[in-house]
């Protein structure tokens with residue numbers, strides 16, 4: 001069947017045109033897949049770099065905390081047991097002993113419960129009730 005017969009109402013396209021169309025679609029799909037894989041690899045590299053930077057930051061903060069604790073211990077006489085007890089108390093404040101402290105919501109003057117992570121009531125706009133600076137991290 002030639003192109004002219006197909007254009008005049010034949011039921012099927014000539015195999016040559018159909019094959020060409022399929023080949024173009026396959027090539028377009030391959031190109032799109034290649035681009036997507038490249039984008040995924042770029043995002044993965046960025047994420048790995050961000051994770052490495054965060055790990056370094058945590059290590060520096062840990063060392064800073066240890067240094068501060070050493071100074072506090074040397075100047076006040078507080079011990080590791082005092083620190084462990086305080087950690088347990090803080091851990092229990094949110095109602096769960098899970099080695100994580102999740103600050104709870106507090107009640108605004110308008111009666112709405114205000115999330116610990118916001119600075120103003122989402123309903124009336126008043127400044128959120130005073131909290132510990134650590135709750136705002």
Ligand SMILES: [Zn+2]
Nearest residue numbers: 108110121124
């Ligand atoms: Zn309010």
